[in-house]
Amino acid sequence: MRVLIVDDHPIIVSGCAAMLASEGDIEVVDARDAETGLAAFIAHRPDVMVVDIGLPGVSGFELTRRILERDPLARIVVFSMNDDPIFAARAIQIGAKGYVTKNDDPYLLLTAVREVGAGGVFLMPKIANRLAFEKNGAAASPLAALTARELEILRMLGRGLGMAEIAEATQVSYKTIANSCSIMKRKLGARTPMELMRIALEQKLT
Structure with a gap:
């Protein structure tokens, strides 16, 4: 099995x-x-990302x-510092097959890779439980109403990027980004955009 890891933290990688x-x-x-992750996907055709x-x-x-626009059958596990279940929900909605947080047992990542590589899905039990509670009326994240694209824009606002820079990075029009911010x-x-930036920082999106 070939696994492609896309992460900017050398120690984690x-x-x-x-x-x-070691398996x-x-x-x-x-x-x-x-950018290099997409190029590596094309070059190496991994079984799991x-x-x-x-x-x-x-x-x-x-x-x-x-990736999924290029290859709808790609098998992707999202690996994140954020244990807010809304991120797991958005990852699955856009087509990822698994979600694992970095602050849990690292062997959960191995389990997820194996499960997704075999054609299954993997969602950490505690995140699955929190998602179920939120669907049943428990207090939801303030980010729960946002789409994956809106979360992306909010994250980039939190990093200090302007709308023109976000439009260029996400390959959509300035008008689309402005509408999304509204x-x-x-x-x-x-x-204001500054309040959106504050929310992004408070929710640890950056």
Whole structure:
């Protein structure tokens, strides 16, 4: 099995690669951002991709969207610092087959890679439980109303990018980004782009 890890943290990549490679039947390749991740996917055709959300430039959500646009059968596990279940929900909605957080047992990543590589799906039990509670009326994340694209834009606003820069990075028009910001302001009760930036920082999107 060939696994492509796309993550910009060398220590995390090294640790995950060592764990997976120690299995004996897993070959690991890696990339550090969305652009090189897409190129590596095309070059290596991995059986499973492990994608961090918080990549430099566009996020793992956007990379996942671009990969699946090119190959709808691609098997992707999102690997993130964020344990808010809304991120897992959005990852699955855009087509990822698994979601694992970095602050849990690292062997859960191995389990996810095996499960997804075999054609299944993997969602950590505690995240699955929280998603179920939220669907049944428990307090939801303030980000729950946002789409994956809106989460991407909010994350980039939190990093200090302007709307023109976000439009260029996400390959959509400035008008689309401006419209998305207006919609997000209504959804989140924000009045200005600065308030959106504050929300992004408070929710640890950056």
